[in-house]
Amino acid sequence: MTRPDFKQEAQALFDDMVALRRDFHMHPELGFQEHRTSGIVADTLAGLGMEVQRGVGQTGVVGLLEGAKPGPVVMMRFDMDALPIQEESDIPYASQNPGVMHACGHDGHTAMGLTLARIMTKYQDQIAGTLKFVFQPAEEGLGGAFAMIADGVLENPRPDVAFAMHVWTATPYGKVRVRSGPVMASSSVFSITVQGRGGHGAAPHQANDPILAAAHIVTALQSIVSRNTNPQDSVVVSIGQFSAGTTFNVIPDKAMLKGTVRSYNEELHRQTYRRILEMAVNMATAFSCEAHMETLAIVAAVNNAEEPTTAVYDAAAHVMGEENILDERTMASEDMGYMLEEVPGCYFFVGGQNEELGFDYPHHHPKFNFDERALVDGVAVMANAAANYVMKNNA
Ligand SMILES: [Zn+2]
Numbered sequence: 355m356t357r358p359d360f361k362q363e364a365q366a367l368f369d370d371m372v373a374l375r376r377d378f379h380m381h382p383e384l385g386f387q388e389h390r391t392s393g394i395v396a397d398t399l400a401g402l403g404m405e406v407q408r409g410v411g412q413t414g415v416v417g418l419l420e421g422a423k424p425g426p427v428v429m430m431r432f433d434m435d436a437l438p439i440q441e442e443s444d445i446p447y448a449s450q451n452p453g454v455m456h457a458c459g460h461d462g463h464t465a466m467g468l469t470l471a472r473i474m475t476k477y478q479d480q481i482a483g484t485l486k487f488v489f490q491p492a493e494e495g496l497g498g499a500f501a502m503i504a505d506g507v508l509e510n511p512r513p514d515v516a517f518a519m520h521v522w523t524a525t526p527y528g529k530v531r532v533r534s535g536p537v538m539a540s541s542s543v544f545s546i547t548v549q550g551r552g553g554h555g556a557a558p559h560q561a562n563d564p565i566l567a568a569a570h571i572v573t574a575l576q577s578i579v580s581r582n583t584n585p586q587d588s589v590v591v592s593i594g595q596f597s598a599g600t601t602f603n604v605i606p607d608k609a610m611l612k613g614t615v616r617s618y619n620e621e622l623h624r625q626t627y628r629r630i631l632e633m634a635v636n637m638a639t640a641f642s643c644e645a646h647m648e649t650l651a652i653v654a655a656v657n658n659a660e661e662p663t664t665a666v667y668d669a670a671a672h673v674m675g676e677e678n679i680l681d682e683r684t685m686a687s688e689d690m691g692y693m694l695e696e697v698p699g700c701y702f703f704v705g706g707q708n709e710e711l712g713f714d715y716p717h718h719h720p721k722f723n724f725d726e727r728a729l730v731d732g733v734a735v736m737a738n739a740a741a742n743y744v745m746k747n748n749a
């Protein structure tokens with residue numbers, strides 16, 4: 355038997371898939387609050403005749419598609435959550451939920467997952483193995499992968515291989531990024547509280563100004579990458595939040611910084627973290643203040659295993675042409691890293707950028723959008739990658 359033409363199958367469902375994506379886009383939900391979204395997901399999977407588990411990791415959903423014959427268990431994971439961002443685009447399907455927006459493309463991922471489920475169900479009698487469709491909540495720094503793992507998503511049945519993907523606006527439509535090894539960075543989020551002594555803005559000598567100390571800390575931290583890190587290695591230190599004070603003539607009691615470290619290498623990550631702590635504490639002391647550092651979140655790097663990456667590479671070459679496969683990685687991070695620490699797999703990126711249509715805003719931007727034709731590419735590549743495991747006889 356020859357393998358189904360999954361690209362054609364996905365293309366045939368394009369209108370439905372776009373309608374689904376736009377519906378999710380209009381009704382975005384924050385992490386662990388994806389009640390409407392996960393309800394639609396669970397009902398759709400159940401409607402396809404799958405065994406469905408709801409409430410895995412709070413709002414997560416798992417659907418099992420058992421093939422006609424035994425074989426490997428292939429997990430495919432899609433994230434469902436939106437971000438606390440006010441959408442600024444004027445598209446007709448803009449967010450109807452003030453302050454919440456699908457600014458990362460997870461609306462597309464959810465639509466792709468359901469479309470894949472629809473397609474693969476048709477071929478149930480040709481499948482040797484099990485397809486495990488995993489719809490994850492709270493990917494955006496809230497620990498959704500952890501919650502699902504804690505609820506047993508990687509057991510009963512345990513996946514032999516796992517795939518996940520991201521629509522990517524840093525990559526042009528028609529291209530796909532596939533590579534083995536680390537593809538997304540490990541990330542940690544920290545806060546630094548600088549405790550000083552408040553006072554009158556006109557009498558700074560009687561106060562210990564935490565704003566001045568924190569400003570020096572921000573500047574000093576930028577020397578860690580340039581002065582403490584081997585130039586051959588990649589690491590990022592960013593401070594994204596600086597809050598202090600209430601008005602112009604009062605020196606406040608404390609200042610608060612929040613930032614993130616990104617790297618592909620755990621040792622380098624720890625070393626960078628140690629330097630941040632040393633600098634913050636000692637710099638604060640120099641200004642007669644005190645600094646306390648706290649870790650708010652840690653996400654593992656996403657590491658792709660050799661064999662599943664080859665399966666995705668072959669799938670991408672088949673669907674999109676080998677010349678459209680890019681060997682690139684990113685300093686962004688993803689909690690899929692935790693699942694891939696347990697199960698070998700491949701995380702890949704599907705190009706969704708289209709400058710002519712204005713789809714080139716970065717992820718998490720209030721005007722973020724992507725070329726929806728990327729949804730077809732993503733479905734077709736993942737279907738073929740899965741088929742490399744469960745439809746081996748239909749080469
Ligand atoms: Zn994101």
Ligand SMILES: [Zn+2]
Nearest residue numbers: 458459460520
């Ligand atoms: Zn994302």
